[in-house]
Every structure is written in structure tokens, then in C-alpha cells.
Amino acid sequence: MPLSVLPPGPNxxxxxxxxxxxxxxLDECAQRYGDWFTVRVPGVLPFVFTSAPDAVREVFLGDPDALHAGEANRxxxxxxxxxxSLFLDAPEHLRQRRLLLPAFHGEQVASHADAMRTAADNAIASWPLGQQFPIHPQMRAITFETIIRTVFGFEDDSTGTELRASLKALFEIFSSRLGTLFSLPAMRIDAGAWSPWGRAVRLTRQVDAILFNEFARRRKEGVEGRADVLSMLLAARNENEQPLPDEVICDEMYTLMLAGHETTAASMAWVINRLITNPDVMERARAEVSSVLRDQQLDSSNVGKLKYVEAVINETMRLDPVIPNFGRTLTRPLKIAGRDLPAGVTIAPCIYLVHRRPELWPNPEQFNPDRFLEARQSPYSFFPFGGGARRCLGAAFATYQMKIVIAEILARVNLKPAPGYKASATRRGIAFAPSDGLPVIATNRS
Incomplete structure (x- = not known):
């Protein structure tokens, strides 16, 4: 089937x-081309975007041997x-995913509540009062420190300090405007230590060395009694009772850090933007936090009671998804929602556009958290973390952390937008975040 039969799209x-x-x-493409359009980039196979709900369902439930998410993520x-596991496809993906799942089940995530709260409180205590400052970098600092402690299991010793410095320098390159182009192979040119890609290569080697030394130390000393994700992966065994290779664990740690750090921080920044531009919602969320806490400390026993805060987070992820689409590369010709697609293309169900379809979401542009209190939403109409067998492993972890951080902000400070500011989406690494870091002004609450 020739690629010329693909839906029309922008030049x-x-x-x-x-x-x-x-x-x-995306809005302009939907208005011009409808539910299906093709995006072409030189050197990359075409992406066929769709916002048709039946197409989303068929992709989620489709044959993983025919719909390769790992290949699309490459x-x-x-x-x-x-x-x-992000870049693997069945059955390799399923085998590795099963080894990761125990680290992200409900009780394990809840065990990190204190670390998440502490990271939030430390950051909030450093915010200038009465002065304008960008809050998105603060959210990145919170998620970074949380992952260092709960996922990597590093403390404030010399090794932890060295790892923090190397990872921060590496992610600053990845999240820069030039770094976003590294997804194109032609941009990965090592022209020495002062070139962007060359610098990234050398920082990656530093991080690898730190991690491999830590793997060896923990294997020697044992990981019993440790709750961090890294230690759980070091202890994991496959069906043949073999451990995961160190190289695989290292790559999983990069994925968990970058995906969990950047995307969760961007989501929290969008939540804050929605709160400060909807004062009635903010006051209702603050009232719930006060009612739940009753001057007590937020911990795993009461996070689950923050129903309205969670609804605010979900409604924000509906309107402001930090990843606007996901992809599946077709390994053979398929008919999806009545449309024939050739092998080799990547079908890209569009989170952003599906989340705005009026037949699924009445008054779709209205910010209304009550949608998520009144009814359970379909996984084919609300999927900020993807869906099916490839739904993000860290979805529960991310949502849990967001509830804790937003609740702590509401309990401890008042926020208002900087005068004249209006948020627009800008790329930060792999995620889309509010422009200019989302400038806000904080005043002390307690």
C-alpha cells in the first residue's frame, strides 16, 4: 500500500x-483536515494523527505485534x-514490564509519601515572598529530588551529590531549545566536549560510571530493607531466575528519571496555572485540603481523601496534556476505524484533540474539575498517560506526587499570576510546559 494514500496534512x-x-x-490541523491528518518530517516515516475515539480504542486494544510502541518511541x-522497556515491543516489553510493575503498585507508591512531602516543603520554604518568580523550575526541582531519593535511593552523601550535579547538567542540555532536536539522528554530532551533543555524551558517561559503581556496591552489600526502585530492580529476577543486566537497569533509570521528572513537573506547573486563573477552584481545593488535614501533616493516611484536588489535576491533564500524542508504528498494513493504513507509518492518537471533542466533553474548553467527580471517564476518551498494555508505568506515582505537592502549596502559600502574564505551551525536553517558566507571586499563608 503506497504512502501516497495517507490522509492530507500540513506542509x-x-x-x-x-x-x-x-x-x-493541532487545533489548526483539526479545523482544516478533520479527525485524520498526516505530519511529515524529513528522514522520519509519516505520522498519521487521529482524534477519532473509535480509532483510539482500536489502537489500545490492537495486536501489539502489529502496533509497535517501542519502535514509535525510538x-x-x-x-x-x-x-x-519504553523502547521494547512484545514479548520483550511484557517480560521487562512485569519486573518493573512491583515498584509502582499502590502500597509501594504510598510508602514514598513522606519523601514527596519533604521535597515539596523544602522547595516551598525557599520561595521569595511578594516577588515574581518562575514556578516551573521549582516543580522540576521537587520532582528531581523526589526521584533521586525514592527511585534512585541516593541520599546527600558525596556520591548522591555527584549524581545530582551530573544529571542536572545533562537534563539542562536535553531541555534546551537545541536539545529538543536531538530526536533527529542528524543532530547527534559529537564535535568535542564543548558541542551540545558532545557534552551530553560525556555527562552520560559520568552518570553511567556513578550508577554502575552503585550497582556493584548494593549487590555486594545487599538490598534487603530498601524501598527505592533501583534496589527493587537489582533484586528482581526473570522467569529463569536471572537478574536484569546492569546496562538494562541503567537505561530504565534514565527513563524513569527523565520521564517522571520532566512530565510530572510540567503537569504540576499547568495545574498551578489553572488554579491561579480560576480563584474559585483554588479556594475550593484549599478548603478541601484544610478539611482533610485539620492541622495534621499530610501523609499516606490522608492523601486518598483529596478527591477534589485529584479532580483538578485530572481536568488540567485533560486540557493541558504535557505529551500531546502517543504513537504506534505499524509492522503490517492495518484497517483502523475503517481507514486502511500501510506498514511503516506511525499512527498517533492525539491526546490533546480527543480531550477536546465536544461529544465526549460538553463545553470542552471550560475548566470544570467536577467532570471527574460526577462520572468515571472512559480510558478511550481520557488518556493523559497513554493506554492499553503500554499505559505509563509511573502514572500512579506521578498522580500521587502531584496531589501531595499541590496540597502542600495550597496549605502553605497563596499564589497569584504575574501581572499581564498569559500562559502558552512551550517545549521543555520531552514535555510541553507553560511559557516563561510560569511567573507567579507568592504570599505567606502559614
Missing amino acids: LIATFGFVRNPFRF PLGAFMGERS
């Missing part, structure tokens, strides 16, 4: 709008370890 110049203003680009391999 190359128009496609650059996806980088400059992704949400406007451009992200520049930022994360290519041997992680």
Missing part, C-alpha cells in the same frame, strides 16, 4: 508550528536508555 513549513506552538498547530532514545 513542512507549517509543521514547524508543532515546535513553536504545538496546541495551536526518537526519544537520544534522551533515555534505548534498552529500557
Whole structure:
């Protein structure tokens, strides 16, 4: 089946709008082309975007041997370890995913509540009062420190300090404007230690060395009694009672750090933007926090009671998804929602557009958290973490942390937007975040 039969779509110049203003680009494509359109980038096989709900369902429930998520994710391999489960397809993906699942079940996630709260409180205590400052970098600092402690299991010793410094320097490169181009192989040019990719390569080697030394130390000393994700992976055994290779664990750690750090921080920044621009919602959320805490400390016993805060988070992820689409590369020709697609293309169900379909979401542009209190939403109409067998492993971890951080902010400070500021989406690494770091002004509450 020739690629020429694909749905129409924007030309190359128009496609650059996806980088400059992704949400406007998607809105314009939907208005012009409807539920299906093709995005073409030189050197990359076409992406067929769809916002048809029946197509989303068929992709989620489709044959994983015919719909390769790992292959579609391959451009992200520049930022994360290519041997992680994110870049694998069935059955290799399922085998590795099963080893990761225990680290992200409910009780295990709840065991990290204190670390999440402490990271939030330490950051909030450093915020300037009465002065404008960008809050998105603060969210990144919170998620970074949480993952260092709960996922990597590093403390404030010399090794932990060295790892923090190397990872921060590496992620600053990845989240820069030039770093976003590293998904294109042609941009990965090592022209020495002062070139962007060359610097990233050398920092990656530093991080690898730190991690491999830590793997050896923990294997020697034992990981019994440790609750961090890294120690659980070191203890994991496959069906043949063999441990995961160190190279695979290293790549999984990169993926968990970058995916969990950048995307969760961007989501929290969007939540804050929605709260400060909807004062009635913010006061209702603050009232719930006060009612739940009753001057007590937020911990695993009361996080689950923050129903309205969770609804605010979900409604924000509906309107402001930090990842606007996901992809599946077709290994053979398929008919999806009545449309014939050839092998080799990547079908890209569009989270952003599906979340705005009026037949699924009445008054779709209205910010209304009550949607998530009144009814349980279909996984084919609300899927900020993807879906099916490839739903994000860290979804529960991310949502749990967001509830804790947002609740702590509501309990401890008042926030208002900087005068004249209006948020737009801008790319930060693998995620879309509010422009200019989301400038806010904080005043002390307690």
C-alpha cells in the first residue's frame, strides 16, 4: 500500500508550528483536515494523527505485534536508555514490564509519601515572598529530588551529590531549545566536549560510571530493607531466575528519571496555572485540603481523601496534556476505524484533540474539575498517560506526587499570576510546559 494514500496534512513549513506552538498547530490541523491528518518530517516515516475515539480504542486494544510502541518511541532514545522497556515491543516489553510493575503498585507508591512531602516543603520554604518568580523550575526541582531519593535511593552523601550535579547538567542540555532536536539522528554530532551533543555524551558517561559503581556496591552489600526502585530492580529476577543486566537497569533509570521528572513537573506547573486563573477552584481545593488535614501533616493516611484536588489535576491533564500524542508504528498494513493504513507509518492518537471533542466533553474548553467527580471517564476518551498494555508505568506515582505537592502549596502559600502574564505551551525536553517558566507571586499563608 503506497504512502501516497495517507490522509492530507500540513506542509513542512507549517509543521514547524508543532515546535513553536504545538496546541495551536493541532487545533489548526483539526479545523482544516478533520479527525485524520498526516505530519511529515524529513528522514522520519509519516505520522498519521487521529482524534477519532473509535480509532483510539482500536489502537489500545490492537495486536501489539502489529502496533509497535517501542519502535514509535525510538526518537526519544537520544534522551533515555534505548534498552529500557519504553523502547521494547512484545514479548520483550511484557517480560521487562512485569519486573518493573512491583515498584509502582499502590502500597509501594504510598510508602514514598513522606519523601514527596519533604521535597515539596523544602522547595516551598525557599520561595521569595511578594516577588515574581518562575514556578516551573521549582516543580522540576521537587520532582528531581523526589526521584533521586525514592527511585534512585541516593541520599546527600558525596556520591548522591555527584549524581545530582551530573544529571542536572545533562537534563539542562536535553531541555534546551537545541536539545529538543536531538530526536533527529542528524543532530547527534559529537564535535568535542564543548558541542551540545558532545557534552551530553560525556555527562552520560559520568552518570553511567556513578550508577554502575552503585550497582556493584548494593549487590555486594545487599538490598534487603530498601524501598527505592533501583534496589527493587537489582533484586528482581526473570522467569529463569536471572537478574536484569546492569546496562538494562541503567537505561530504565534514565527513563524513569527523565520521564517522571520532566512530565510530572510540567503537569504540576499547568495545574498551578489553572488554579491561579480560576480563584474559585483554588479556594475550593484549599478548603478541601484544610478539611482533610485539620492541622495534621499530610501523609499516606490522608492523601486518598483529596478527591477534589485529584479532580483538578485530572481536568488540567485533560486540557493541558504535557505529551500531546502517543504513537504506534505499524509492522503490517492495518484497517483502523475503517481507514486502511500501510506498514511503516506511525499512527498517533492525539491526546490533546480527543480531550477536546465536544461529544465526549460538553463545553470542552471550560475548566470544570467536577467532570471527574460526577462520572468515571472512559480510558478511550481520557488518556493523559497513554493506554492499553503500554499505559505509563509511573502514572500512579506521578498522580500521587502531584496531589501531595499541590496540597502542600495550597496549605502553605497563596499564589497569584504575574501581572499581564498569559500562559502558552512551550517545549521543555520531552514535555510541553507553560511559557516563561510560569511567573507567579507568592504570599505567606502559614
